[in-house]
Amino acid sequence: MSSAQPVPAPSPLPDERKALLARVVDGLDAPSLWWLSGYAAGLAQGHAGPQLSLLQGHAPLAAATQRATVVYGSQTGNAKRAAEKLAQELEAAGLGVRLLRADAYPQRELAGERLLYIVISTQGEGDPPDDAIGLVEFIAGKRAPKLPELKFAVLGLGDSSYADFCGIGRRLDARLAELGAQRLFALGEADLDIDSIAAPWRAQALTHARELLKAPAVPLATVTPLRPHGAVSPPPVAWTPERPFSAEVLLNQRISGRAFRNAPFRQYGPFDKDVRHIELSLAGSGLHYEPGDALGVRQRNPAPLVDAVLQALRLDGDEAVTQAEETLPLREWLAGKRELTKLSRPFLASHAALGRAEALNDLLAPARNAEFAALLGDHQLVDVLRRWPAPWEAAELVAALRPLAPRLYSIASSRKRVGEEAHLTVDVLDYQAHGHAHLGSGSGFLAALDEGAHAPVYVEANERFRVPADASRDILMVGPGTGVAPFRGFVQERAETGAGGRNWLLFGARHFDTGFLYQTEWQDALRNGELHRLDVAFSRDQAEKVYVQQRLRENGREVWDWLQNGAHFYVCGAIAMGKDVHAALLDIASEHGALDRDAASEYLTKLQTEGRYARDIY
Known part of the structure; x- marks a missing residue:
């Protein structure tokens, strides 16, 4: 059976206006498009001409007393999705709301905010995501205003297999209170099973917003709708973590x-x-x-891993276990539903109590954070079970372990x-x-x-880790080991689109003959002009170890010249490497840009907020 398809209405725009519109929306993410749709709807209702200040983001979209502001800082997309859910729920309740990525938030407006919800992930060991660096530094710094009229709540997203779990969320929450803002309710600290914390946090946020804001009988033209008036909601993404x-x-x-x-x-x-x-x-x-x-x-967790856990606990893998109205054999819970390689503080606390393991319990003290971090980095679940035995029952174990992410x-x-x-x-x-x-x-x-x-x-999606929209820009890519993966895609993309900018790759590994990943591809790319420069560092092929950050310093003058001429700088790989590369960039800015340490740091922050310095570190 076939059904008639709706015929799109003819566009009232002349061709030159269509071309201009296409240029305006090119590359915008979903929150930006939602903002633009609300702005256009407001103009249509009032038949007003464009206001430059609104288009440039120089004025609030509604009076601060009439709307909530939801700001998110996201590295992998989880915080963005959680913030979008909250904004959609506020809009559905008829409340004024604007949704902004942290690097798009006008910092001068913070002093005038009345209701602010922040959703932010912690990157690595307590660092903010790249898109929130500027806002976090502003709030933490001397220029932050006093906020006696602000009411706020913070939702932190993190991974409790890191010692500084939700660290940036905790620091933001404390700093806003220090500036005189009123905390509406307690900080939410969400682990990998995000919605178990995020859903009740959003419910509290909605309740407070309803009390503090009054939904107008007729929507205000200045309130930003999260989708165009009368438009059908876009279909959900077909494939998700729950439905891959x-x-x-x-x-x-x-x-x-x-x-x-x-x-x-x-x-x-x-x-x-x-x-x-x-x-x-x-x-x-x-x-x-x-x-x-x-x-x-x-x-799925590999079978030998599951077998090792069962053996350490002397549990029967065929035992039926029910959790949240789902019944599965214990072996299936461990293979497909629970984390076995990443530890978390809550589980270790429960394990220490059950096994009366005082030594383990002592490691959980805040004063021993460094030793606790070392334990998380060096032990899997089975190591803890062997080192500190405890009499776990099957159902208790399944309930205590984190969901498999x-x-x-x-x-x-x-x-x-x-x-x-x-x-x-x-x-x-x-x-x-x-x-x-x-x-x-x-x-x-x-x-x-x-x-x-x-x-x-x-x-x-990783919207902040993209090849430049301006194809004439040069790019520098630092990707040791498997961190080189996205740059293979970058070079292919730039070659296929005929990008005019140069491509410089810095690659590192332990050994030339065992670790030079995609060696022949890079050599071919150099010959055919898809790659313009390749510098390598093989740390164990000589008596003195050499790393990619040393190659950066050795070529500091060229790196600085590329950056000064508009190049984009990318880093992908381990957290420690990312910090070492950042330190090398600070040295380069100081030496070749004649900047003091504070100015060099501000320069790199500016590059990050402009999207010209992007990191994908883990």
Whole structure:
């Protein structure tokens, strides 16, 4: 049976206005488009001419007493989605609301805010996400205004497998109160199972907003609707973490070499690196991604990992366990529903109490945060179970463990070159520690997939990690190890679109012959002009270790010249490396830009807020 499709109304705009509109909306994210739609609707109601101050964001969209402001800082998209949900709920209740990414928030308006909700994720060890750096520094700094008339609430998102869980959320919450603002209700601290905390936090936020704001009988033209008046809500994304697409594995190939153990200067762990290049088919999914985005993988914990936990606890994997009205064998809970490789403070506290493990309980004290962080980085669940035995029952264990979170992998390809495929670069964690073999959850799952098998996947957008919209801009890319993955996609994208800007890659690994990922591709790219410069650092191939940050300092004058001429700078890889690269950039700005330390720091912050210095660190 067929049904008539609605015919779009003819556009009233002349061709030159259509072209102008296309230029205005090009590259805008969803919150920006929602803002623009509300602004246009307001103009239509009043038949007023455009007000430049509104278009430039120089004035509030509604009187501060008539609306709530929702600001989010997000690294992987979780905080953005949580903020969007709150804004949609406020709008549905007929309340005035504006939704802003932290780097789009006009800082001068903070003094005039009356109701502010902040949703912010913690990046790494207590750092703000890149899009919130400027706002966080402003609120924490001397220029922040006193806020006696502001009412606020903060929702922090984090990962309790890090010692400074929701650290930036806690500091923002405390600082706003210090500035005289009134906290409406307690800080929300959401772990990987975000909605268990975020949903009741949003409910409280909505209740307070209803009490503090009065919904007008007729919508105000100055209130920003989150979608155009009368428009149908866009269809939900087809594939999500809860409903992933089953992608066929087209290729699963090891791309790290094997070492010659008699070579000079070599320092080896028990195993050589196993890095995989994995190609997945997205055919028929409708999934789209841009270089810089990540692919989420709904993995299962490897069977040896599950067996080790069951053996340590002497539990029966076939025992039926019911949680939240779902009944599964214990083995299935552990394989597909619970975290086994990442520890959390709440679980360790429960385990210490159950096992009467005073030594473990002592590690949870705030004064021992460094030792606690070392424990989180060095132990999996099974190590804790072996080191500090405790009499867990199956149902209690399932209730205490965190839900299994999908793993995110930077996409190592451009759709313009590979079509309906997504390529990944995966470092397989398979190592010996505490006398036993250890496996990574996501990487172990992917490594075991044969060609023709399927992986449950979805796309996680990363809007702040994109090639420049201005294709004439140069780019510098720092990506040691598997951090090089997104830059493979960047170079492919820039080549396929004929970008005029130069591409400079700085790559690092332990050894040239075992760790130079995509070596022949980079050499081909240099020959054919897709890559204009390549600098490498192989830290263990000589007596003195050499890292990518040293290559940056050695080429500091050229790095500074590129940045001064408008280049974009990207970093992808481990948190510690990201901090070392940031320190190198500070040194370069100080030495070659003649800036003192404070001015150099402000310069880098400016680059970040402008979107010219982007990081994807983990």
